[in-house]
Amino acid sequence: MKKIAVLTRDCAGVNAAIRSIVRTASKFDIEVVGVMRGYDGLIDGDLIALNPRSVSGIINTGGTILKTSRSKRFYEVEGQEQAVKTIRENNIDGLIVIGGNGSLTGAHILANNYNIPVIGVPATIDNDITGVDLTLGADTAVNVALDALDKIRDTATSLERIFIVEVMGRDCGYIALNVALAGGCEEVLVPEMEIDLDLMCDEIKKGNRSGKVSWIIIVAEGKAKAQDIANIINEKIGLETRVAVLGHIQRGGRPTARDRLIGARLGNYAVDVLKDGMTDHCVYFKDSKFFTIPLNVTIQPKDLDVDSYYRLIKILT
Numbered sequence: 001m002k003k004i005a006v007l008t009r010d011c012a013g014v015n016a017a018i019r020s021i022v023r024t025a026s027k028f029d030i031e032v033v034g035v036m037r038g039y040d041g042l043i044d045g046d047l048i049a050l051n052p053r054s055v056s057g058i059i060n061t062g063g064t065i066l067k068t069s070r071s072k073r074f075y076e077v078e079g080q081e082q083a084v085k086t087i088r089e090n091n092i093d094g095l096i097v098i099g100g101n102g103s104l105t106g107a108h109i110l111a112n113n114y115n116i117p118v119i120g121v122p123a124t125i126d127n128d129i130t131g132v133d134l135t136l137g138a139d140t141a142v143n144v145a146l147d148a149l150d151k152i153r154d155t156a157t158s159l160e161r162i163f164i165v166e167v168m169g170r171d172c173g174y175i176a177l178n179v180a181l182a183g184g185c186e187e188v189l190v191p192e193m194e195i196d197l198d199l200m201c202d203e204i205k206k207g208n209r210s211g212k213v214s215w216i217i218i219v220a221e222g223k224a225k226a227q228d229i230a231n232i233i234n235e236k237i238g239l240e241t242r243v244a245v246l247g248h249i250q251r252g253g254r255p256t257a258r259d260r261l262i263g264a265r266l267g268n269y270a271v272d273v274l275k276d277g278m279t280d281h282c283v284y285f286k287d288s289k290f291f292t293i294p295l296n297v298t299i300q301p302k303d304l305d306v307d308s309y310y311r312l313i314k315i316l317t
């Protein structure tokens, strides 16, 4: 293997992985090119040369130095064929794709339909990659949200208010559940679970009568809009309710130590398995050991153990 390419989505820890890939590859005299703007850049042939020096000073930075996109063109066969042409014309022997569900689906298409050697590195704040315990970016996202939540709690407690805090997670409640549990919140609403809002309001009313004055309710963006939940509480109970939507601050920012370590380790391991001939697999790390899992498994919907989280959140309220 003489030349590989790396393509990314953005979240904390991705730059640590790029750095690790480039520096590991250079030890085997493998050239690395970065694909700019995700699959759009692969279609357009937008590549940059990377070397051990060009990836210095990035391990502590968020986002991706390669920029990224949600490529609609890659959904079409025409876009895929153009991407394959870029790979072949540039003599790229293998590709490492760092990203979440969409990116790994693209990686699987390239490996399975076009016979391109591809390895995936799981990276998404949603932590919704099947078979993978912890994706790159999830730890930073939970910590960023938790930091914001701790600040919101100061006001919630001081002013005796109800706060609805909306966190990211379109189809997956991972961030919401972890933030709710680690932040000591009273309620959490996630896409994977039905919740009886009348019952929730009754509980708040009952708690309020017995002297409880502030609540923090976490809602995953894919479940409901925080403002809608606040309106329901206002209408039904008449208690003063405020809303905070955390949004994209959760995807950016300085990666935690954990995300840097996962990035460094998985980048290194991805190069190892790619050069040894593995393809159509995703690398991951658990209990200090490395594993691979077929890409077509990772892109299936993840079964998160919502009940055990929820039960504990309620016990500890």
Ligand code: F6P
Pocket (backbone or CB within 6 Å): 070, 100, 124, 125, 126, 168, 169, 170, 221, 251
């Ligand atoms: O998949 C990661 C994620 O941050 C989700 O939590 C969120 O729903 C989505 O991406 C937002 O996407 P975009 O940045 O394209 O609006």
